[in-house]
Structures are given as structure tokens and as C-alpha cells.
Amino acid sequence: MSTDASRVVVTGMGTLNPLGNTIEEFWDGLMAGRSTATPIERFDVSRLKTKFACQVQGFDPLDHMDRKLAERSARFTQLAIAACRQAIAGAGLDVSREDPYRVGVEMGTGIGGFDLLTDDSGRYFMTGRVHPLFATMVIPNIAAAHVAMEFGAKGPNGTITTACAASTQAIGTALRILQRGDADVMLAGGTEASLCRVGIASFNAIHALSTRNDAPERASRPFDRDRDGFVPGEGAGILVMERLEHARRRDACVLGEVCGFGVTNDAYHAVAPDHSGEAPARCIQLALADAGIGPEEVGYVNAHGTSTPLNDASETKALKMALGEHAYRVPVSSTKSMIGHLLGAAGAVEAIATLLCMGRGRIHPTINYENPDPECDLDYVPSQPRDIQVEVAISNSFGFGGQNCTIVLRRFEE
Numbered sequence: 001m002s003t004d005a006s007r008v009v010v011t012g013m014g015t016l017n018p019l020g021n022t023i024e025e026f027w028d029g030l031m032a033g034r035s036t037a038t039p040i041e042r043f044d045v046s047r048l049k050t051k052f053a054c055q056v057q058g059f060d061p062l063d064h065m066d067r068k069l070a071e072r073s074a075r076f077t078q079l080a081i082a083a084c085r086q087a088i089a090g091a092g093l094d095v096s097r098e099d100p101y102r103v104g105v106e107m108g109t110g111i112g113g114f115d116l117l118t119d120d121s122g123r124y125f126m127t128g129r130v131h132p133l134f135a136t137m138v139i140p141n142i143a144a145a146h147v148a149m150e151f152g153a154k155g156p157n158g159t160i161t162t163a164c165a166a167s168t169q170a171i172g173t174a175l176r177i178l179q180r181g182d183a184d185v186m187l188a189g190g191t192e193a194s195l196c197r198v199g200i201a202s203f204n205a206i207h208a209l210s211t212r213n214d215a216p217e218r219a220s221r222p223f224d225r226d227r228d229g230f231v232p233g234e235g236a237g238i239l240v241m242e243r244l245e246h247a248r249r250r251d252a253c254v255l256g257e258v259c260g261f262g263v264t265n266d267a268y269h270a271v272a273p274d275h276s277g278e279a280p281a282r283c284i285q286l287a288l289a290d291a292g293i294g295p296e297e298v299g300y301v302n303a304h305g306t307s308t309p310l311n312d313a314s315e316t317k318a319l320k321m322a323l324g325e326h327a328y329r330v331p332v333s334s335t336k337s338m339i340g341h342l343l344g345a346a347g348a349v350e351a352i353a354t355l356l357c358m359g360r361g362r363i364h365p366t367i368n369y370e371n372p373d374p375e376c377d378l379d380y381v382p383s384q385p386r387d388i389q390v391e392v393a394i395s396n397s398f399g400f401g402g403q404n405c406t407i408v409l410r411r412f413e414e
Contacts, residue, residue: 012091017235054340108166110344112140163399168347233340260291266402277317305334
């Protein structure tokens, strides 16, 4: 068991994702098992094999920041700032009363301002011009930088770009910073807004996306035998993480505890996971060991669960290797079945989903799980939410380049 001095808790959460632009909208969508995959109307999809996505709806950056900042920020930065503002408000945190050098930011993103990068590149070749702030709008670390500027966080500031594992690794990195005593508060999570023609075309080129254009709402189907690829998505998720002693001093409401982190690499292939599942299994084991928790204590798994044939089978193997026979008794669900794959933001939004499920005693379902795959034979909580009190959960994120990250979350107890 960790000492109080090294314990790290979550006191605030914020998200904008395809299910909703607040925590409660997100929760209601999870419990309803609602698919958010819809045809893309934001840009021309006539030349794309995949013509649908899971999109953030009803987002107006001016609801969250002034016009000057909105005009100088790419969409991924705007989403990050909005999610941070929500999380800070939820935590009841007055950053102006904190030592600014003890408040930090750790952000994950897969490809930063990729939508603006591709659009303005095309504009340059047509007109010879780009946005005056093009360079500072597209670089991946600018979201974390703008969050720091907006909220006065002068402490540790970092950006993780390990593809689809980025925001889980950002949460794990923030955990280490807080455990070392290098900060009292960290705004940690991820953001992604890469929905654009080049982005979708590039994933189509490697056959990673579903092409179920006739029924997009049924396209994201993790662990189902008929899955044919992931559904692209966008969004942001931020956690306010604090040293327990700091949270106690300000009498904060604690939503859960981050108590373990593991990271490994497949060292196998740029895109495909190692079919053996060995490296992600080791990642899970390292996270549990870091938390001082045995495999039999895990009560829930929020899976990476992308809906790709290779990932889902590999993750299932990894869970069996890491948890042994207990893997067959643990409920597993995939948030991506409803919101699609948010790439670098996925892990943070899924961590929020996990904390909500633990705090409210209900596990969200994996939707579109209709035809069991012999290679995927665990309890994937199909179709309907399940009432169960979970004390310990793990959340997995795996990314291109073979990156594997797992965090361990626990219901908070004094």
C-alpha cells in the first residue's frame, strides 16, 4: 500500500467527446449505449472509403475562451482548454490561490493540429499563403502550452505523442511527477481533432478503418466477429490530479485514486500489434505491481478495444496472460464502441468513463457485440450496462509503434 505522501487522487474531470460536452451528457450516453457514428458533413468525403466518424457536436469555442484565443488556436487546443476549464471547475480548484510553480500540465495527443496542417498545406500550394500563426497552431505541444497560459500553470509541462496511448501515458507521467513531489496539482489528459480528408485517407490506406458506410452506427463493434476496423473520432478528456495531502488541505471531493502505471513496447511492427500479446500483458502486470495489487483484485477492465481484428484478439490474449483464469471473471468493456477511436485523447476519456463507472456502481456496455469471436472469449458486457461495485479497475491504451500503457484506478478510501 502506498504511503499517504505518495498517493495521487482525482478531484476533477472534464470532457468533450461525441457523446456529449459535459460529464453528465457523457455518462447519460454511456448508460444509454448510444452510438455516435454519423455521416461526415464537415468536409467532402466523396473520394474517401470511410465516409463517417464520431464527431463532437455543438462545440463553440467562444463558450470557453475569448475570440482572440479561439482564432489563434487549432481545434485540438480549443477542445483541451474547454475540457480543462470544466475539470478545474468540477474540482473546485482556484488556481490563482496555488503556487503556480506547483501546478503543471501533462497532455497527450497523437498528431496535434493535423487538420489545420493538411488544410493549410493545400492552401499554400494553391495561393502561396498559410495562416500567420500556422507554425504555433499545429505543433503538438501547443495545447499544453495554451492550457498553462490560460490557467497560470507554471509547473512541469509536457506533451506525450505516443499515438493512441498518448493520454494514458500522460496520466501515468503526471502520476510520477506528483509522486516525486515535483508538483501538487497536474492537469493531465489528452486531446485530438484530426478528422480531415488526409487523416481518414491515411488510415484507409493501411486498412485500419471500418467502411460500413451503409450502417455507421453499427460499425464500431469491438471484440465482435464481424468487426472490420475502427471508427475515427475526436474529443478531449482532462483529469485534475493531486497529491492526496494537497487535496485534503483544501477539503476537495475525491473522485478516485490513480495508483499504478505500466508502459512497454512491442518492438514488433509500426502498425500491427504483436499477435502473442506478450508486451501488453507485461504492461498490465507492471501497472498492477506498481499499485501493489494482485490480478485477482481487478474488478473491471476498460479495454483499448478498437474494433480492429488484430488489436481485439491481441488484447484478449494479453488480459488472459496478465490476469490468468481471473480474466474470465472480470467484466471488460470498450468505450470506443460508442465514441469511436479518439486516438491520442482516447485513454483520458476512457479513464473518465472508468472513474464514473466505479463511482456510480454501474459498468457501461460494449455495444454492437452480437456475434462472438472464438479468439475473443471474455465477458465484454454486451448491450446493457451492468450494476456492480468495482473497487479496482485497469484502463488499457495501445498505440502505433507498439506502445502499450496501462493505468490502475481505485475507489478512494481514507
